[in-house]
Amino acid sequence: MKTMKNFLLLLAAVFSFASCEKDEDKIYLSSIQSGELVATESTVVLSQENSNDIVLSLAWTKDALQISDPALSAIDVIIQTLQVSTTQDFSGVVSENVETSLSKAYTGAALNALAKNIGANPDVANNVYFRLAAQTGKNMTPVYSNVVTVAVTPYTIDMSxxxxxxxxxxxxxxxxxxxxxxxxxxxxxxxxxxxxxxxxxxxxxxxxxxxxxxxxxxxxxxxxxxxxxxxxxxxxxxxxxxxxxxxxxxxxxxxxxxxxxxxxxxxxxxxxxxxxxxxxxxxxxxxxxxxxxxxxxxxxxxxxxxxxxxxxxxxxxxxxxxxxxxxxxxxxxxxxxxxxxxxxxxxxxxxxxxxxxxxxxxxxxGSAEPEPVRETLYMLGISEGEGDWNFNNYLRLYDEDNLGYAGVADVNSPWGYQIAIEEGNWGDVYKLGEGDANAGTLAFNAENNIPAPDGGLYFFDVSLKNLTYTLTAVGDVIYYSGFNDNWDLHPMVATEMPGVFTANITVDTETSKGFQIVLDMGWKVSFGGSKNLLFYRKNDNAANVEFDSTIRGTFSLMVDVIKGTYILE
Structure with a gap:
């Protein structure tokens, strides 16, 4: 009834807008005039091969209310519903969908699913009937368009x-x-x-x-x-x-x-x-x-x-x-x-x-047990302090299929560095195959150390399957994105502690998909994660950092890209 009341109020507004010369002048509103429905095809044979193609399109004219005074126009309050059934009188299973445009296109997969849902038999031709139902409210008796018949042959859908x-x-x-x-x-x-x-x-x-x-x-x-x-x-x-x-x-x-x-x-x-x-x-x-x-x-x-x-x-x-x-x-x-x-x-x-x-x-x-995958690699000599090497700098596994490891280090390496596969094991290491400080290949127990770039923060991406390494410089500013469902890049400033960045953030709307930490303006390197740990998102293989979408307030965000941690308070 609410819909009808709104319609009557709108209609009253139309009448009051027009001035009548005499009180007995009357304006009449007729019932809905049904539109015309047409289809591009009369026969459609579906298959897996055309499942992604547009196989059928429907178009129709707009159902409309008619008003007696041509100087006035009736307000559009009509609900149009496209009905589909395998019974011509629509007494069987009927698919209904409210339409807001004047056309509809079906891919093979969509039409096949529709046919299945209304009970069409697979692998044989079924008459499928389409019509439009027009109403001025959900509780009003609809006016129907002409019925269009399309012979549809669905393919069998394996739902197993x-x-x-x-x-x-x-x-x-x-x-x-x-x-x-x-x-x-x-x-x-x-x-x-x-x-x-x-x-x-x-x-x-x-x-x-x-x-x-x-x-x-x-x-x-x-x-x-x-x-x-x-x-x-x-x-x-x-x-x-x-x-x-x-x-x-x-x-x-x-x-x-x-x-x-x-x-x-x-x-x-x-x-x-x-x-x-x-x-x-x-x-x-x-x-x-x-x-x-x-x-x-x-x-x-x-x-x-x-x-x-x-x-x-x-x-x-x-x-x-x-x-x-x-x-x-x-x-x-x-x-x-x-x-x-x-x-x-x-x-x-x-x-x-x-x-x-x-x-x-x-x-x-025979014996066929797989080799275990290591979770961590160690960069010996990457941040040399007072001449000693250690296992304090590491990369974490992010891509098991390609044995991909990633992480950030504060580089200070006058003699180059090595990549060790086990903590405390100085003998089993990867060194330089070919390349320079920015990118190259690795070789197991080779002669020369991997050359290091000039001092500063760098992001390392290493694949032991492909035996490759690449470096990306990290500037004095990194970024956060996603709070308030805003995916622009917002800066975080460096602190005196290498690799630590901070920002103050006000959350006043929903943050529905969490947030990310991004190291560069080109989104080449970004991190997701949760519970104070960050995870490299190469090819989106890690979820965004979790955040309760109901929380509001002002927060202090501190990120340590070397340790791969964050604190949000």
Missing amino acids: LGYILNADKAETDVTLYSAASDGQYLGFMGATAWYNFFMKEGDGTVWGNDGVTGTAFLMSSEESSWNFWFPGMGGCYYVDANTNKKAWSALYIPSLTLTGDVAGTMTFDRPNVKWTYAFSAAQAGNITFKVNGTGRLYDSSTGTDGSDSDANLGIETLVSFAQNGENLIFGGEAGNITVNVPAAGECTLVIDLSNPKQWTVEVTS
């Missing part, structure tokens, strides 16, 4: 798989599995710390983190959504993404323990999503064992804090496997698992979790 997309929404080869095709997707992922991603369903719906609240582990398919992210520990995660509940969880499994005919702690092969254990078999034949562990569950109730305390933040959860024929099942009580050892000697027990439809276990001949 959820496809993991990277931060740029590009395809990866990782999937989660919904056995009942009911919107709950399960599976294991080998994730690096702070790995962030999206998930796409078979109907093309892309899910990300809820961008309105910014709460970790809540899901949204709206355009405002942004990427999901894992906690600050890399390794094995059991993922449960439920599109019906619009929530997901990540069960972190730091280790698995074997008991029985083989006993020990397994090693996780993150890139291949496998757990392995090397052992010496006395003879060929069957062995029986159990697999147990203790994980930590992260969901919307726990969130993540982005620091080492993430390991204690999740909910302690017992994990185990049991055997079901040739496959493994996860959860519940640990069950006996029996596998065949092919031959005596060195063997490797492999639990393969890479295929979400089928988790398997086997024993192979």
